[in-house]
Amino acid sequence: MAATSATLDTVAALAGVSRQTVSNALHHPDRLKAATRDRVLDAVRRSGYRPSLPARQLATRRAHAIAVRADPQQDGISGLVLDTFFHGLAEAGHDNGLRVVLYPAQATQEEEVALVDDLLHSRAADAVVLTATSATDERPTYLAATGQTFCAFGRPWGHADAPHDWVDVDGAAGTTLAVNHALERGCRRIAFLGWPDDGATGADRRRGWAEALDAAGVPGPRREDAAVNFAEGAEAAARRLLDLPAGERPDAIVCVSDTLAFGAHRAAATSPAAGDPPLVIGFDATPVARALGLPSVAQPIREAAHACLDLLVPRLAGEDPPARGVLLAPSLALPSH
Amino acid sequence: MAATSATLDTVAALAGVSRQTVSNALHHPDRLKAATRDRVLDAVRRSGYRPSLPARQLATRRAHAIAVRADPQQDGISGLVLDTFFHGLAEAGHDNGLRVVLYPAQATQEEEVALVDDLLHSRAADAVVLTATSATDERPTYLAATGQTFCAFGRPWGHADAPHDWVDVDGAAGTTLAVNHALERGCRRIAFLGWPDDGATGADRRRGWAEALDAAGVPGPRREDAAVNFAEGAEAAARRLLDLPAGERPDAIVCVSDTLAFGAHRAAATSPAAGDPPLVIGFDATPVARALGLPSVAQPIREAAHACLDLLVPRLAGEDPPARGVLLAPSLALPSH
DNA sequence: TTGTAGGCGTTATCAT
């Protein structure tokens, strides 16, 4: 009801106690006589008192917030569904008394590192969550070197020397799921459609495909091709696979992304079918895969966000988290009909 | 270089001035003699000084932050692409010295309103950006009633009595674009596939379709059907339209969402074609429409985010923004090939 | 069990 917001002093005056008693009533109720506590809490209610976050931050020297980058990416057909990750962070953060602040992606890594540095040093945030880390990423190196608190969504691929907290999804396990699904459906010639560059993520997913075939003891030549994340290129690459002689023509194509799966799906639909059309399996379970009715490997994004906080919360409390890194298992999203 | 972060006092000692002079050097450079100012600024550099955000917040009684809701929505096939909106807010916010804090969506509107209330009163944020407002939305009413600063992405459909700042995209203009595109492509029987409930957004988009046909003076009966945002239902509804007698069969279907467009696309592909397949046009320019090669109305999400800040920034400065509401024009995203 | 004192780092006001 107060036009100007109530402070500890307001409440103290209202309850006829000192402001420290009010503070105790809120944070250490057991230290007060029940009668006083109730009287104080009642005054809190009536005054509409809300603790001032800035004041608390100043006194505790903690922002009680974590920062995460807002990516300008438009290409929702592939890659992280950041919406979900953001919500997971906000949710898990809220449960732990941490707010989530967004910072805009910068043009260069140097600028981004400078911005993060600023957020941390100005105590706008206590820690950072990095997304989409890669081997050529300088951000983890820098943050680790300067002793900042952070957690990466993505393994420290090329940085065994600078270990840090991380959360990732087991890509190889995902493609293994895909291969096993294809095998159960009776497929025998299971091809792989990957990315041309041998980045760590792509290599990991490819490995899951190869190992699953090894484990199943599937004979015959293994076919694979590659394309960048662009539907037309993927369609052409898939067509190369499908144009193989009848005995070698794949009856399933495991794809490294839904974008490639989309291209493969188009190729499969227009290829002169020798028998059943091949089974196309995507990666990321985006709306595109769902719309096309393709199976696709689903990453547990929400769980990843929660896992990040499971690492950061102890870290911020000065303790060591239970593990340095968390590897989450994906699942296979099957079409609904 | 300092292990413990530098404060105004640190810098002041280093430069041999008082801390107030340091503050002035940073915020009111004109009040200082050039020599002193340079000396101070140099000390700032050397000490690696970063202003403490909490301290500034406490002193200025402003959070220098805005809050926005993180939605758990999984259904990326339709609706806002929140990633883009978030990035736009973070970007525009950064340019205006405002951080963006995310709050998790709550189960009920009451809980959400309580949470927002908390953020604002605890000075974790100075204002809120509401997304996905509707006529049955109590959030604007409450926030306006309690005099909070906020901006809604979505018109105050049913709340002419409680005006507030808003930004929206002109849905009718979008479907008009779609109809005109169909006309240019030679279509004459342009149907509409909408939502069954007559919510304001859906009605607005339907109006654009009807008015464009009026303006063009297109003769003949107008066909329309409706379905909820679910591909199968949309497919059935589209099939009802396509099963009309040859002379009445639509040669174009303007859809209220990409989800419905997806269903219509499937229906068009499997319907016994009497001549060319109908032109299907979607709404929202999601990756699904792009993947299917459908034209789709694109909302200027990034611009909308910037527009929100154009309203909020003056409002937070105590001034009136140039306008109460901003209505942005969509564009038509054509398939790339 | 309760109250007092001091500090967190900044900005605003008013002297000098």
Added chain:
DNA sequence: ATGATAACGCCTACAA
């Protein structure tokens, strides 16, 4: 052109 002083609202000692 500078500097001293007093908030801002909370928290953590330590006293009473």
